[in-house]
Amino acid sequence: MALLEVSNVSKQFGGLAAVSNVDFHVNQGEIVSIIGPNGAGKTTIFNLLTGVYDVTEGKIVFDGKEIQNKKVQHIVNAGIARTFQNIRLFKNMRTIENVMVGFHQNTRYNIFDLIFRTPRFRKYEKEAHIKALEVLHSLGFEKYIHTYAGNLPYGEQRKLEIARAIATGAKLLLLDEPAAGMNPQESEELLEFILGLKDQGFTIILIEHDMSVVMNISDRIYVLDHGKMIADGLPEEIASNQMVIEAYLGKSEDDAAD
Amino acid sequence: MDKRDKIIWLVLLAALIVLPAVGLSRYLQRVISLIFIYSMLGLSLNIVTGYMGQISLGHAAFYAIGAYTSGLLSEHFGLNFLLTCVCGIIMAGIIGWLFSIPTTKLSGTYLAIITMGFGEIVKVVIVNWESLTHGTYGLQRIAKPEFFGFQLNTTNNGLYYLCLIFLVIFVLLCIAIERSKLGRSLRAIKDDPLAASLMGVEINHYKRMAFTISTAMAGCCGALYAHLSGYVDANSFNSDVSTLILSIVIFGGMGSIKGMLLGAAVLVSFPEVLRFVAVYRFVVYGLILIVMMVFRTDGILGGPSKRPYVFPRFVKLEKGEVTKNGTAGGK
DSSP states (O other): OOSEEEEEEEEEETTEEEEEEEEEEEOTTOEEEEEOSTTSSHHHHHHHHTTSSOOSEEEEEETTEEOTTOOHHHHHHHTEEEOOSSOOOOTTSBHHHHHHHHTGGGOOOOHHHHHHTOHHHHHHHHHHHHHHHHHHHHTTOGGGTTSBGGGSOHHHHHHHHHHHHHHTTOSEEEEESTTTTOOHHHHHHHHHHHHHHHHTTOEEEEEOOOHHHHHHHOSEEEEEETTEEEEEEOHHHHHTOHHHIIIIITTSHHHHHO | OOHHHHHHHHHHHHHHHHGGGGTOOHHHHHHHHHHHHHHHHHHHHIIIIIITOOOOSOHHHHHHHHHHHHHHHHHHHOOOHHHHHHHHHHHHHHHHHHHHHHHTTOOHHHHHHHHHHHHHHHHHHHHHOHHHHOGGGOBOSOOOOEETTEEOOTTTTHHHHHHHHHHHHHHHHHHHHHTSHHHHHHHHHHHOHHHHHHTTOOHHHHHHHHHHHHHHHHHHHHHHHHHHHSOBOGGGGSHHHHHHHHHHHHHHOTTOHHHHHHHHHHHHHHHHHGGGGGGGHHHHHHHHHHHHHHHOTTOSSOSOOSSOOOOOTTSOOOTTOTTTTSOOSOO
């Protein structure tokens, strides 16, 4: 059974249909890319999946449970976490604190534990610190632990956003244009990094414009245009799909050759 | 807290404990006690404004509620100060919580206006609800705190030490909040509410919690002030007081505990120190604030720390791990 099953989902903003009758699924352990021109509704889909927007119509089933129109926190608990197109780190907090905010739901103590420093407080704080360090180690972030997130190099900020998402205990990671603004070398590095996440057992949905990234790491690709799914398939099928080329890659011959 | 911080705190505390021994005049004692109370008010507003980034221009309202609750209970029932103080805390906290329910969705200018309005409403209620508050006469001859028949007053330095004890409790409380899930969540909300909620932080819940804690703390300050000065009326809690509290938070440095103490010390004592320039003192005072905000926008002690993150003592790290070779933050 698919880990995520989206069926017939629509989202209307007033009279504007941002997403209409979209179906797709993602299997456990896959990397699935959603591509499409600007304004096609890709980020809207992420917002629907994470509960930022309510769906107008349709069903989203994650891990056997319906999650459409559920609260954001509920969906985080269920195991979906995301990154953002324009980086949204907690810039005035240190790297380690950013990751610890990711552990928020699993740091279970209340205000009285906090004031009186009960054993429960110590237990969970200790756990959060140690797990955060583990996540940072696994990303090779040792030298940045004390750094304020806003002072990190650009590429590292992208990675930290992913680290923070992992910290929530997510099974499914939604990455919104992780390679945006990166040079070829950085996106190469990111590609390795995302493949590493797949090896660790994460399932990933990727929104991306950088075709070298999309074509190289996706197991399957969905193509969105004007809020509708116009094609899906393996990377090589998509690259040669006439409709896709027209809608998206066909604007210039150079792009089509990609 | 790292070692340097600990030393600073201990030296400061020791200095404040022995200070009355040099024989402070009544006037100085009163000024210093006021600095303590305003430090505490700064610390309380710091939770909402410093950590969470929400502006309140009506903090004096909760300060007033604490003062009147405590003062009236003491007047009518002759209850012990600790009891009336706790009632003041609870009353201010409950009203703060109720106030936070409809205002959680607001932020920035909107919240500033609403809180300012609330501050005025409380003032008007105090003036007009004469049967309860004695209107413009105010509460007079509020009893000095008494413990086991021993009355605290300015002659035996009792009030000074009472305020100091409360200040220490407030500082410890704020340190505990800062270095916990609550503190991290509030700062995350300040930096990016959407990202925070997508990390699982229940924004509205935390906003209400921060507001309730903050107003309850302000209520405690009110109770202290009422029994310290012995007289309060609506003008003790006008919008100048709210502005002063907010100025302390911004001037001292948003989110900095030490900053609140420094901010209160500077802003409360300035008008006193500047008495020699007579009528111009508030001009000078305003000028200093402006110059400060131009050249140091983070406040005196605000902004990112240049020192490394301090792990809690109970998190034991293996030798040579990250903390040692990690680079400190800042620029």
